[in-house]
Amino acid sequence: MGGAVGVPGNITPCAEFNCYADAVAAARVFALTSxxxxSTxxxxxxxKAGLPAYPAKLSRPLKLTLFPLDITTPHELMRGFFLERIAPLRKEGSPLAEWTSTFLTRTFDQINRxxxxxxxxxxxxHDPLCIWYMLTxxxxxxxxxxxxxxxxxxxTGQWTRGMHVVDRRRRVKAGEGPTKAGTSGDPADELTFDEVPGDTLGWLSVRKGNRINRIVDSPGANLFAPELMRRVFE
Incomplete structure (x- = not known):
């Protein structure tokens, strides 16, 4: 769980808390997908931690599935729904319900402020959604x-540390489209087509850049809160 791709951040205008708190660590993990x-x-x-450099070529890339704020924020536990569901459990004397009610009520009060x-x-x-994914x-x-x-x-950005950057330009990558038709069919041959003049930082390269699987839809934002309450309290 981390990042904000097409939505505002929650700790700065463009950064989500986890990736802002240690942007270097997050970037190193993302680089393992490349x-x-x-290149990234x-x-x-x-x-500053003196971590060793990654090898130039990995034995296999990391398969990373990302849950940014874009998908996690719409999955909410609403105050009214929570209080309605927790009331009978507290009445039954559930210690878990009493404890959960205590800290979540204060959390809801702070959100209201x-x-x-x-x-x-x-x-x-945010984080519970990742767990729901692993279960289902x-x-x-x-x-x-x-x-x-x-x-x-x-x-390194003064105002943008932790920001998730994507290339929103509508440009064909090297080795795609008409250019690719000129290759021999051997994947190694495509490497000669991988450099694009003026492509600063390799955004149009098929060899550079990260490869992130971003989740964009779930079984239902309105289904998760009831499922969460059921799994915790039943």
């Missing part, structure tokens, strides 16, 4: 983009 990890690795000067009056407090279920990932209702996405993490 055919060329060096943070600058060596930022490696942040969003103002007239808006029902909702707790976005064979459900075809879980959907990711058709192709892995080249998402890179800004690690």
């Amino acid at each position: 055919p060329s990890p060096a 690795m943070p600058p060596p000067a930022l490696n 942040m969003v103002g009056e007239g808006v029902e407090a909702g707790l976005s279920l 990932r064979d459900d075809p209702a879980w959907k990711h983009l058709d192709q892995p996405e080249d998402i890179r993490i800004e690690v």
Whole structure:
């Protein structure tokens, strides 16, 4: 769980908390998905922990499934729904219900102070959504983009640290479209077509950049809160 791709951040205007808190670590993990990890690795000067460099070529790339704020934020536990479901459990004397009610009620109070009056407090279920996926990932209702996405993490920006950057330009990558027709069919031959003049930082390269599987849909934002309550309390 991390990042914000097409939505605002929740700790800065463009960054989600986890990836803002340690942007370098997040960028290093993302780099493991790349055919060329060096193409998206943070600058060596930022490696204050003295971590070793990744090998130029990995034995196999990391398969990373990403849950950014884009998908997690709409999955909410609303205050009214929670209080309705927890009341009978507290009446029965459930210690778990009493404990959960205590800290979540205070959480909802804080959310109300942040969003103002007239808006029902909702707790976005960021991390629990990842757990729901692991429990039910064979459900075809879980959907990711058709192709892995080249998402890179800004690690040095004064205002943009932790930002998830994608190339929104509508440009054909090297080795795709008409250019690819000129190859011999041997994958190695396509390497000669991988450099595009003026392509700073390799955004149009088929060898560079990250390969992130981003989840874009779930079995239902309205289904998760009831399922969560059921699994916790039944």
